[in-house]
Amino acid sequence: MPFLIARLARLLRVRLPGWRLPLAVALVVFLTSWAAMALVEPAATGIAAPGTYWWYFVVTAATVGYGDVYPASAGGRVVGVYVIVGGIVTLTLLFTQLSAALQSVRGKRLRGLVELDLADHVILLGYTPGRTARIVAELCAEGRTRVVLCAWDEDVPEDPLPERLDVQFVRGDLTSEDVMARACVARARTAVVDVRDDNEALAVALAVTHANPRIHLVTALRDLGRLGTLRYVHPDVQAVQWHMPFMLTEEATDPGIAQVYTDLMTSGGHGNTYSARVPSGFPHRTFGDCQTWFGRTFGATVLALRTDGGPLVVSPGWDTPVPEGTTLYYVAAQRIDAARLRAGT
Numbered sequence: 001m002p003f004l005i006a007r008l009a010r011l012l013r014v015r016l017p018g019w020r021l022p023l024a025v026a027l028v029v030f031l032t033s034w035a036a037m038a039l040v041e042p043a044a045t046g047i048a049a050p051g052t053y054w055w056y057f058v059v060t061a062a063t064v065g066y067g068d069v070y071p072a073s074a075g076g077r078v079v080g081v082y083v084i085v086g087g088i089v090t091l092t093l094l095f096t097q098l099s100a101a102l103q104s105v106r107g108k109r110l111r112g113l114v115e116l117d118l119a120d121h122v123i124l125l126g127y128t129p130g131r132t133a134r135i136v137a138e139l140c141a142e143g144r145t146r147v148v149l150c151a152w153d154e155d156v157p158e159d160p161l162p163e164r165l166d167v168q169f170v171r172g173d174l175t176s177e178d179v180m181a182r183a184c185v186a187r188a189r190t191a192v193v194d195v196r197d198d199n200e201a202l203a204v205a206l207a208v209t210h211a212n213p214r215i216h217l218v219t220a221l222r223d224l225g226r227l228g229t230l231r232y233v234h235p236d237v238q239a240v241q242w243h244m245p246f247m248l249t250e251e252a253t254d255p256g257i258a259q260v261y262t263d264l265m266t267s268g269g270h271g272n273t274y275s276a277r278v279p280s281g282f283p284h285r286t287f288g289d290c291q292t293w294f295g296r297t298f299g300a301t302v303l304a305l306r307t308d309g310g311p312l313v314v315s316p317g318w319d320t321p322v323p324e325g326t327t328l329y330y331v332a333a334q335r336i337d338a339a340r341l342r343a344g345t
Contacts, residue, residue, distance in 0.1 A: 022093035029086030030057055033079050040075030047071055061087025110158040112171030118146060119187040122252055125174050125204050126195035127151035127160060131245055135194065138249035140166050145253070148183045150174055174204045180211035188212060190252045193219040194245070198226050202233065209234045218251045218258070273303070274335050278326045279342045288318035290328060297340075300332035 034057070038048040046052055047069055056069045060083045071077050122145050124135060132149070139147050148168045149161065159169040172179040174195065185191065191208045193201050201219050208217060217234045220242040221227065227239045238258045240247035251258040284290045287305065294300040304314040306327045313320070322328070330336075 022090050022097060025086065025093060026061070026090045029061070029083065029090065030054075033057065033083045033086065036079045036082070037071065037076060040079060041071050041073055045072050045076075047076065057083060060084055061090065063087060109169070110162065112151070112159060112169045113182075115182045116148060116168050116170065116184050118148065118168070118184045120189045121146040121148055121184070121187075123148045123150060123183050123185060123188050123191045123208075125150045125191060125193050125208070127155045128194070128196075129160070132194070133161060135192070135245050135249055136161060136164065136167055138246065139192075139252060140164070142253075148188075150179055150183050175207040177207075177211070180207060185211040185215070188215055190216040190218065190255070192248050192252050193217070194242075194248060195220075198222050202226070202230060205230060205237065206233050216252075216255050218248055220245070220248055272334070273329060273331055275327055275329045276336060276338075276341055278322055278324055278328060280324050282322075282324065282342075285322055286318065287316050287320040287322055290322055291318075294328075294330055294332075294336075298332055298336055300330045300336065302328055302330045304329040 034048065034053050037053065041047055047056055052069055059066050059069075060080055063084060071080050122139055124132065124139070124147060126132070127149065136147055136149065139145050143166075146166065146168075148170060149159075150170045150172075151160070152174060153171055156171065158171075161167050161169070170179055170183045172182070180186070185208055191212075193204050193208065195201050195204055198221050201221060205217060205219055208215060213234075217237045219230060219237055219239050221230070221239045222242045224239060224241060227237075230237050230239060238251050238255075240251060240258050247258055247261065250261075284293050287302070291302050294302050304312055305316055305320070305322065306312045306329075307323060308325050312329075
């Protein structure tokens with residue numbers, strides 16, 4: 001008999017895979033117990049009535065046992081035990097299947113195989129140990145950016161940042177339509193391409209642009225001379241040097257900031273950065289006074305200051321004192337003549 005029961009259970013698992021097995025067990029137990037209850041239980045109890053038995057079955061099979069409906073005969077109680085055992089078996093099969101389904105979904109998420117449902121998010125394409133974790137931390141620093149990390153199949157077997165609940169993971173060929181669809185590139189706000197070489201960056205940028213021509217695209221390049229070629233793919237792409245990953249996050253978070261940095265760091269740009277020491281007798285004694293005078297007189301903007309032996313202070317408070325010998329760092333179309341600076345008027 002045990003052998004036959006084992007064979008029957010194995011046969012049922014083969015014939016009824018997935019969710020159908022617990023549903024089939026519940027249906028069989030319900031129908032057979034109802035028929036048995038109708039045979040052995042006195043009609044006066046009303047337990048086998050169609051409008052009552054389903055309630056009795058659910059309460060008893062779930063082992064809740066409210067006691068509002070119960071069998072009066074010995075045979076009815078035997079049927080009740082059968083319902084309890086059948087309910088336990090059904091629930092066991094149901095929870096086993098539910099656990100397996102949840103594990104399957106979790107496994108697919110860890111392996112980056114799940115299709116996401118996101119919009120207005122940032123996509124980071126490419127994975128480099130250590131570097132990518134820092135980029136993700138900066139992207140999520142303000143807590144208002146949702147990030148999808150996309151990595152090549154050969155780079156990582158599963159999610160390299162599983163502890164980051166604010167980061168989704170997609171794995172596959174970063175130039176394929178499948179990855180573009182699973183990462184919801186068509187609805188993304190920004191795509192950051194940080195891959196293994198510049199040729200790869202061009203290929204991935206092309207795939208991203210094909211999926212979403214209006215996306216804000218930021219690409220890390222080893223050779224910025226490739227930017228012209230990249231702009232054949234996406235005319236508004238922003239490129240930064242690969243060894244400056246912080247610029248990727250700056251540009252992704254605040255579009256256009258890379259152009260500002262490039263202009264400031266380029267000799268002959270529209271706004272070059274300079275420094276000057278405050279001479280003796282300089283009449284403007286606070287940062288606010290200096291900022292106003294620099295702006296009105298030279299069209300310049302003071303960015304920061306450093307007192308002798310003190311730290312650099314970027315964008316100091318308006319009332320910050322500016323004693324003699326302080327170094328001012330400013331942006332202007334050209335360097336301010338020392339004589340005019342000494343005059344302070």
